[in-house]
Amino acid sequence: xxxxxxxxxxxxxxxxxxxxxxxxxxxxxxxxxxxxxxxxxxxxxxxxxxxxxxxxxxxxxxxxxxxxxxxxxxxxxxxxxxxxxxxxxxxxxxxxxxxxxxxxxxxxxxxxxxxxxxxxxxxxxxxxxxxxxxxxxxxxxxxxxxxxxxxxxxxxxxxxxxxxxxxxxxxxxxxxxxxxxxxxxxxxxxxxxxxxxxxxxxxxxxxxxxxxxxxxxxxxxxxxxxxxxxxxxxxxxxxxxxxxxxxxxxxxxxxxxxxxxxxxxxxxxxxxxxxxxxxxxxxxxxxxxxxxxxxxxxxxxxxxxxxxxxxxxxxxxxxxxxxxxxxxxxxxxxxxxxxxxxxxxxxxxxxxxxxxxxxxxxxxxxxxxxxxxxxxxxxxxxxxxxxxxxxxxxxxxxxxxxxxxxxxxxxxxxxxxxxxxxxxxxxxxxxxxxxxxxxxxxxxxxxxxxxxxxxxxxxxxxxxx
Ligand code: ASP
Ligand code: MG
Numbered sequence: 225x226x227x228x229x230x231x232x233x234x235x236x237x238x239x240x241x242x243x244x245x246x247x248x249x250x251x252x253x254x255x256x257x258x259x260x261x262x263x264x265x266x267x268x269x270x271x272x273x274x275x276x277x278x279x280x281x282x283x284x285x286x287x288x289x290x291x292x293x294x295x296x297x298x299x300x301x302x303x304x305x306x307x308x309x310x311x312x313x314x315x316x317x318x319x320x321x322x323x324x325x326x327x328x329x330x331x332x333x334x335x336x337x338x339x340x341x342x343x344x345x346x347x348x349x350x351x352x353x354x355x356x357x358x359x360x361x362x363x364x365x366x367x368x369x370x371x372x373x374x375x376x377x378x379x380x381x382x383x384x385x386x387x388x389x390x391x392x393x394x395x396x397x398x399x400x401x402x403x404x405x406x407x408x409x410x411x412x413x414x415x416x417x418x419x420x421x422x423x424x425x426x427x428x429x430x431x432x433x434x435x436x437x438x439x440x441x442x443x444x445x446x447x448x449x450x451x452x453x454x455x456x457x458x459x460x461x462x463x464x465x466x467x468x469x470x471x472x473x474x475x476x477x478x479x480x481x482x483x484x485x486x487x488x489x490x491x492x493x494x495x496x497x498x499x500x501x502x503x504x505x506x507x508x509x510x511x512x513x514x515x516x517x518x519x520x521x522x523x524x525x526x527x528x529x530x531x532x533x534x535x536x537x538x539x540x541x542x543x544x545x546x547x548x549x550x551x552x553x554x555x556x557x558x559x560x561x562x563x564x565x566x567x568x569x570x571x572x573x574x575x576x577x578x579x580x581x582x583x584x585x586x587x588x589x590x591x592x593x594x595x596x597x598x599x600x601x602x603x604x605x606x607x608x609x610x611x612x613x614x615x616x617x618x619x620x621x622x623x624x625x626x627x628x629x630x631x632x633x634x635x636x637x638x639x640x641x642x643x644x645x646x647x648x649x650x651x652x653x654x655x656x657x658x659x660x661x662x663x664x665x666x667x668x669x670x671x672x673x674x675x676x677x678x679x680x681x682x683x684x685x686x687x688x689x
Contacts (some may be wrong), residue, residue: 226258226408230440233267234457235514236355237303239297244514246306246362248455249413251367253476256647258408260443262418263359264436265351266298270419270441278606279352280333296323307361307378307466315361318372319354327351345420345430352417352436356409357505360362360415369412376422377405377416382429389421389429391429393501401448416443437495441509452507454494455514460522461486461493463686464537468677471687474521475535477631479528482535483509485663488536489625499524520626523530532631533637534684539673541622543575544595545654548602549585550613559611560586563602570601576623576656576665585656589623589667621653622673625665626680632661642666644683 229252231245239574243322245263253259261507272291279287303315329347333339346465353374362373379399382389407414421429431438437454444452458466460474461483478486480499486495493511502509503526512521526605528535553559560579561585576589590598606612631637638657641664645652654667668676681687 225254225451226447228260228262228434228440228444228447228449228452230262230452231514232262232436232454232456233264233269233402234265235455236265239302242302242358245455246359246368248361248514248517250366250368253363253413256281258449259413260404260408260416260447260449261359261363261413262416262436262439262443263352263355264418265355266358268297269351269354270348270433273348273351274344274379276330277333277339277344280330281337281339283337285331285334286622288334292323292327292330295354296320300324301580302358303361304557306358306365308365311361311364315357318357320351322350324509329545333440337620340368342427345386345389346428348430349420349428351415352419352627356415356563362414362416369410370415371407371412372415373403374417374422374428375420375439376426376503377429378416378443379446380421381419381438382431384423384427385430386423386429388432389423391421391431391438391501393422393442393445395424397446400443400505404443404447407444408439412533418447432495432497433547434492434495435468437498438501439499441498442506443506443508448505449507452502452509454509454511456511456521456629457514459516459519460511461536463535464677464681466675468539469537469681469687472681473686474519475524475526476520477529478535479526480524481662482627482629483524485625485627485660486538487538487623489540489623489627489663489665509664516671519535521600528629533628533634534626535628535630535688537624537625537626537680537686539622539676539677540575540593541567541670541673542596543589543621543623543667543670544592545587545589545600545618545621546595546602547587547616548587548606548612548614550611551584552611552613553585554583556611559655562605563588563612566605567598570597572595572601572662576667578654578656589621589654592619595619618653621667622670623665624668624673624676624680625663626684627663629662631664638664640683641680645676646674647683648679650676
């Protein structure tokens with residue numbers, strides 16, 4: 225069997241976690257399976273790198289040095305516990321070299337007082353570049369032949385959209401095959417840094433936060449593997465966030481389409497583009513628990529289980545509604561396009577849209593962090609006031625969504641959904657259903673999320689699946 229296994233930050237947190245992860249790899253690799261491993265940075269390291277980059281930019285090198293030395297210590301401590309004597313030397317040398325280079329990059333940012341998207345990607349890449357050697361050392365010390373490589377080294381080639389690069393799948397496939405097949409044939413386990421690739425000029429790029437999942441499926445499709453196993457610290461994808469709903473259950477099967485909807489709608493399960501590379505080749509993905517490996521977790525494949533109509537209820541917080549209105553908008557399509565291009569030019573991501581059929585206003589859901597920027601940009605763009613008169617906002621809202629392919633063509637789902645919302649005594653601010661009918665989303669005040677999600681979860685019987 226040929227497999228890609230991915231380990232997220234929580235499963236790379238420290239020596240104990242990495243040892244457990246390496247054990248899961250060894251169990252398969254030592255039994256004649258071909259295993260490709262991809263790893264995230266140790267937990268919170270990417271956030272630490274973001275904050276160091278920011279500190280360097282504003283000139284606070286003292287803070288940079290503190291965080292950097294803690295980072296070095298954390299990696300060296302883990303290496304000491306994981307590696308045998310011979311391996312330890314090599315891993316230590318690699319970690320120290322990387323820390324030194326990182327330190328130079330941060331000094332560069334400090335001197336220039338400038339942090340470009342390109343240099344930020346370079347700095348963020350160090351998380352995975354530092355964690356991969358730890359997994360490599362842990363595997364070697366367990367008698368598994370292994371090699372640590374970066375995404376760029378194995379041939380993950382992307383465009384140059386720093387911070388959110390897209391893989392160029394055709395070239396990537398050729399390169400990855402070329403580099404990894406001989407390694408696999410030799411019985412060696414490649415440990416590939418998640419999250420990063422390089423563009424056609426050899427510059428390091430990142431695939432967006434949470435991008436290691438995406439790395440796993442890019443590798444999987446390039447190598448046409450049998451399955452992708454995404455190991456987690458939970459049993460699989462849940463019917464709701466267990467922090468909101470106590471009796472949330474693990475979902476046994478989901479389709480690619482359902483997972484896409486969930487990833488976009490706040491169930492922080494996977495990077496939103498994770499399934500895209502494997503969809504065409506129908507490579508199944510399994511989400512399973514590293515602490516409970518006998519549990520099969522959630523299987524993601526072409527077709528889910530359509531006997532279950534609604535599979536999950538998800539929620540995203542930290543959002544705001546922005547509404548543009550005015551009679552000047554009616555029947556003038558270019559106004560709508562100007563609204564969206566203004567937002568796009570200012571890097572404001574629109575999460576959800578709704579327009580009344582009178583066309584007199586459009587409401588858009590955006591992240592709280594983008595609110596100020598969005599407002600300012602729209603006010604400048606429509607300063608004449610003839611087309612758009614009012615721009616109003618509702619801060620601190622959340623979007624709740626129900627997801628399930630079985631909803632398509634079913635009557636009464638929306639009625640049942642909004643009855644559950646009404647029963648929770650909650651007011652709906654905005655509604656949207658995509659024509660795929662896999663998802664119905666609506667917006668409420670943030671403070672009502674727990675009540676609403678619990679009421680819906682119960683009313684669709686998700687607590688009993
Ligand atoms: N380390 C990266 C992040 O924290 C990528 C990942 O964990 O998937 O976003
Ligand atoms: Mg993740």
